[in-house]
Amino acid sequence: SSKIGFYDSGEMLFEKNLVHTAEEIAKYNSVMDQTPMRRDAITDFLSASGIALDSIDVVMARGGLITPIQTGVYEVNQDMRDALMAGKDGVHACNLSALLADDIAKMVGCKAYIADPPMADEMLPEVKIGGLPEFPRKTLFHALNSRAMVRRYARSVGKTNKDVTVIVAHMGGGSSVSLHKNGLVIDTTDALGGDGPISPERAGTVPGFPLVEMCFSGQYTKAEIKKKLVGKGGAVAYFGTNDIREVIARAQNGEQACEIFLKGFCVSVAKYIGALATVVGGKVDAIVLTGGIAHSKDITAEIAQRVSFIAPVEVYPGENELESLAENGYNILSGEEEVKEFTKR
Numbered sequence: 001s002s003k004i005g006f007y008d009s010g011e012m013l014f015e016k017n018l019v020h021t022a023e024e025i026a027k028y029n030s031v032m033d034q035t036p037m038r039r040d041a042i043t044d045f046l047s048a049s050g051i052a053l054d055s056i057d058v059v060m061a062r063g064g065l066i067t068p069i070q071t072g073v074y075e076v077n078q079d080m081r082d083a084l085m086a087g088k089d090g091v092h093a094c095n096l097s098a099l100l101a102d103d104i105a106k107m108v109g110c111k112a113y114i115a116d117p118p119m120a121d122e123m124l125p126e127v128k129i130g131g132l133p134e135f136p137r138k139t140l141f142h143a144l145n146s147r148a149m150v151r152r153y154a155r156s157v158g159k160t161n162k163d164v165t166v167i168v169a170h171m172g173g174g175s176s177v178s179l180h181k182n183g184l185v186i187d188t189t190d191a192l193g194g195d196g197p198i199s200p201e202r203a204g205t206v207p208g209f210p211l212v213e214m215c216f217s218g219q220y221t222k223a224e225i226k227k228k229l230v231g232k233g234g235a236v237a238y239f240g241t242n243d244i245r246e247v248i249a250r251a252q253n254g255e256q257a258c259e260i261f262l263k264g265f266c267v268s269v270a271k272y273i274g275a276l277a278t279v280v281g282g283k284v285d286a287i288v289l290t291g292g293i294a295h296s297k298d299i300t301a302e303i304a305q306r307v308s309f310i311a312p313v314e315v316y317p318g319e320n321e322l323e324s325l326a327e328n329g330y331n332i333l334s335g336e337e338e339v340k341e342f343t344k345r
Contacts, residue, residue, distance in 0.1 A: 001017045001018060001019050001020060002017075002018045002020070002038045002041060002042060002100070003015070003016070003017050003018075003321075003322070004016055004018065004042055004045070004322075005322035005325075005326065006046070006049075006051060007326045007329070007330075010326075010330065012322070012323075012326070014049065015322055016045060018038075018041045018042065018045060020034075020037070020038070020041065024037060030091070031091060031092070031093050031095070031096065032084075032085055032087065032091065032095065032096065034096060035096055035099050035100060035103070038096060038100055039100050039103050039104065042100065042104065043104065043107070053104075053107060053108045054108060054109065056104075056105075056108045056110060057110055057333060058105075058110055058111060058112075058113065058329045058332060058333055059101040059102075059104050059105040059108070059110065059111075059112040059113075060101065060112075060113055060114075060115060060325035060326065060328060060329040061076070061097035061098045061100065061101035061102075061112060061113070061114050061115075061325070062094050062097040062098075062114065062115075062117075062144060062321065062325070063094070063097070063098070063114040063115065063116060063117020063118060063119075063120075063143070063144070064084045064092065064094045064095035064096070064097060064098055064114070064117065064118075065084075065087070065089045065090035065091070065092050065094065065095055065117075065118065065119060065140075066080065066083045066084060066089055066117060066119060066342070067083060067088075067089060067119070067344070067345050068119045068120070068121030068138075068139060069117065069119070069120060069121065069340075069342065070120060070121070070122055070340065071116050071120040071122060071143060071147055071184070071185055072115070072116065072120075072337075072338065072340050073113050073114065073115045073116075073328050073331075073332060073337050073338075073339055073340065074113060074114050074115075074117075074339065074340045074341065074342045075111055075112070075113050075339055075340075075341065075342075076098045076099075076101060076102040076105075076111075076112040076113060076114060077341070077342060079342055079343055079344045080098055080114075080342045081098070081099060081102065082344065083342075083344055084096075084098055084099060085099075089119060090192070094118070097114070098112065098114050101113070101114075113328070113329070113332060113339065115144060115324065115325055115328035115329075116143040116144040116146075116147050116148075116324070116328075117143060117144075118140050118141060118142065118143050118144075118191075118192075119139060119140050120139065120143045120185060121138075121139045122184040122185045122186060123137070123139055123185070123186060123187055123188065124186050124187060124279070127186070127187045127279060137190070137195070138190045138193055138195075139185075139188050139190060140176075140190045140191055140192045140193055141170070141176035141177075141178050141185075141188040141189060141190075141191050142170035142172070142174075142176050142178075142191065142291070143178075143185065144321050144324050144325070145170055145290060145291070145319055145320045145321055145324055146168040146170050146176070146178050146180070146185075146288075146290070147161070147180070147185070147324070148320055148323065148324035148327060149168055149288045149290045149316045149320065150164065150166045150168060150180045150288065151327075152316060153166055153285075153286050153288055153314055153316075154166075156314075157285075160183075161180065161183050162182050162183035163182075164180070164285045164286070165179075165180065165181045165182075165280055165283060165284050165285050166179075166180045166284065166285055166286050166287070166288055167179055167180070167273050167276050167277060167284055167286075167287045167288070167310075167311070168180065168287075168288045168290060169197075169269050169272070169273055169287070169288070169289050169290070169291075169303070170290050170291040171199070171269065171289065171290070171291040171292070171293035171294055171299075172199070172200075172291040172292045172293060172319065173199060173200050173201050173202075173242055173292075174191045174192065174199050174201065174202050174230075175191065175196060175197045175198070175199035175202070175204070175269065175291070175293075176188060176189050176191035176196055177189050177196060177197065177269065177272040177273055177276055178276075179276040179279055179280065181280060186279065186280075187276055187279050189272060192230060194206065194229045194230070196272060197265070197268035197269045197271070197272050198233075198234050198264065198265050198268040198269075199233075199234050199235075199265075200234050200235040200236065200241075200242040200243070200244050200247075200293075201230070201231055201232070201233060201234050201235065201236045201242040202229065202230050202231070202233045202234050203228065203229045203230070203233030203234060203237070204233070204234070204268060206229070211225075214228075234265075235247050235261065238257070238261055239257075239258065239261070244265075244292075244293050244296070244299075245296075247261060247262060248262065248296060248298070248299075262298075262299065262302075263302070265299070266299060266302040266303045266306065267306070269303050270303050270306035270307050273287055273303075273307045273310070274307060274310065277310045277311075282310060284310055284311040285311060285312075286311050286312050286313070286314055287304075287307055287308075287310060287311050287312070287313045287314070288313075288314050288315075288316060289303060289304070289313060289314070289315045289316070289317075290315075290316045290317065290318070290320070291317070291318070291319065292317070292318065292319060294315055294316065294317035294318070295317040295318070300313075300315045300317075
């Protein structure tokens, strides 16, 4: 699908998930070849909804998998387009977002931007150290929503994101935990790289020796091993579903394995929150629980019970990505946000 939202004077007029059929997708050899099809679907929908393209002032997009850069907003330029198309840092559907936004912006006569790409890297040098020089710790987290929720918390206490230290646990199909201090994200998990808490479809951090044995067992290809870690890990591996609501329902119906898994999920998230708190000596203003799974009051209460000794816990459920993009877009238009330039490395 392609998810879009349209904002006017600060209010969302609509949000829409444009579904692309399996037959449509099958026509393309790679996800990056889908740009024209998705662009046309978006512009056709806008026209059918009575939205004049020339009324658009700015087009915002999710950041893709590109060379680690700072958080913030970046104008889409040719260097960025080239990096996303090359896919050196990974090929994912999110790589299409900036391309689609730029194509539409050129049709409109305005500019396109990305905000808080997932590989944004502001980690302290000491937290990048891994146990082997070949394996430095990397960043890949839910930067867009996580930073927006820090700003939301800061506003609620009359401050800005540069005045607070907050740990954010984003819990969705994939989960990430990030540490925000003085407007920077100084430590985080690699949510797509086999690091971090368990999630509905990702294994999170797994023990090294059993993983080595699995890799050399001859039973799995390299691609199958990666899929076990990301895509077929977590609840998918245990119960064949990535819908945490189904696992919760089964637990409520007395299925003990589901009850234990959910407790394990909560412990896993809580452990990473606790670990990140040590980076700042426990001096944390708030812990924010967000993402789709944060809609579950039972799960947020279980995690809060385990980590509230560190700092107060705030719950902001949902992905909030469109809202976050719109907020950044309005900040650009008002001149409140500094626009950065992406350059290939």
